[in-house]
Amino acid sequence: MTVVVARRERRGTEGAPLIDPFGRSISYVRVSVTDRCDLRCTYCMLERQTFLPRSELLTIEELDRLCAAFVGLGTRRLRLTGGEPLVRKGFMDLVRGLSRHLRSGALDELTLTTNGTQLAEHAEALAQAGVRRINVSLDTLDADRFRRITRGGDLTKVLNGLEAARSAGLKVKINTVALKGDNAGELVDMVRWAHGAGMDMTLIETMPLGEIEQDRTEQYLSLAEVRADFERLWTLTPMAKRTGGPARYVRIEETGGTLGLITPMSHTFCEACNRVRVTCTGELFLCLGQDDKADLRDVLRGHVGDDAAVEDAIRAAIALKPKGHDFRIDRPGAAPAVARPMSMTGG
Template sequence: MTDRCDFRCRYCMSEKMQFLPRKDLMTLKEIVDLADVFIARGVTRIRLTGGEPLVRRDVVKLIGWLGERLGRGLEELTLTTNGSHLAQYATQIADAGVRRVNVSLDTRDPVKFRHLTRRGELAPVLAGIEAAKRAGLAIKINMVALSGINDDEISDMLRWCDREENDLTLIETMPLGAIDDDRSDHFLPLDEVRRRLVEEFALVPSLARTGGPARYYEAAGLSTRVGFITPLTNNFCDGCNRIRVTATGTVFGCLGHDQSVELRDALRRGGVPEVSALLDRLLAGKPRRHDFRIEHASPAVDRHMSVTGG
């Protein structure tokens, strides 16, 4: 690997971890030790994601420890959250070194929100976004576009993001893990949405890149930059530079494949040399592309997004 690698490591701390025996989880120190291994190999960006990372015990301590690596090989430390705990932690995570958060928000309709999250309330999420803004955090809203559910809200979501000075990324639903609703019923190709928004808001392609799969558009009359993540209509694998580390130390080389190595036990058993050897094997075998097909009856992998990290 080069000295300036753009691999973005994601520590996925799913809500499911609350039900795992603590011995199965990496300790905070082990997470930081792995971060140091990755940084030494050229990783410059770390994102804490899930599930919901803010449910992890002592997560602010972890963010603080990782934040100490900023300027010492690590260039960016970010967080993806569902926003439900953001009001409580916004100031603390900003003080610890986070400068930008992604908030998953598929709708601003309280009834739809409760249906999509199966139990969630919208008000705490909106309060969390406000708290993050007051703390000085840059905010990007991640909205999964769903036909027949929130497709009529996309323009309004963009206008709201513009008023609030939040960026917006639209995401195609991906066939990962078992879910109750049929994905093919709600899959919304984003090329259709993009054409509509280009016409409505006079969007033009942007040269901006964040190191991720989103392709951005902007308009002279908008403060908001609009990103499109299109794993099905426009495969983005040729630009993928990410690996994902779960709360138990499993590392996946691809969102859409089961190719993985186990680093927790390797770290405990053999330390950095054994971890590095496994990473070499993972990266050498990193799949060239995923095989997402929305029309298939079964998902591409049984692993849900909350396990791998979004």
């Protein structure tokens, strides 16, 4: 459903943290800057994906203003996503603008998730703007498999981007979606490669978001099974580490590296959810797996210069955040849990 937000009485709310109905403090916001991407990953979107008209997207100035409103309400971590954020015109201007919150101490971290194809060109500028770590989505180290999964992508461009990021001093974490029919037999080697290069890695279960050509029950690989396989090979020591996201971490003693596991299907993580997502059109989604949302674009454009109205709209929406998602993937041929693709919601 769409959440209708209205201006509310603000007495006593200034400076108060964002707390949802279940007592969870919302301190982490993921903001999509575009739904466009230069890859077409089979588990993410249709081969002939229809993208939004550019006129519907928030401008760079509106994105900056909205992020600033969240920072003013206690957000400590901002993650910029897409689609592929580095294909958005003006993206680096947004990053440089938002870095003022890092310098002031109002923001702990400004980061992004990227597919790495444009990273070689922008890594140094990201580091200069105060970005300290990034997530790079990469599902295989086999060039032919990469080309097939991404429908034409060039693995060499991503590997060059990773090298540029490390050379610029950025800490890199590899995000890999576990896919039964594609990379299941490669996951051990990918972990060894990532840890050998000084990069952490997180494995993610595929999620029922948006229409794709394939049946997701054929792609789904439970990370409980993957972990059991890993434990026959390595010693996995649970860690208390948290980075503001849904991953649970273990240390692999034999590699010396950290492995994150994001398990929305086999084990939910909603009880500690501290985040919300904003789409490139200004829709605030309170849960990745629900359709509850608030339209912040209308508030931004209807109250130019009135940031209090934007803050009120955010608070009103957070007050309706649901307890958790309803992801299921055990019914062959079933419709996705939510119709919007991940590229629209933001990673």
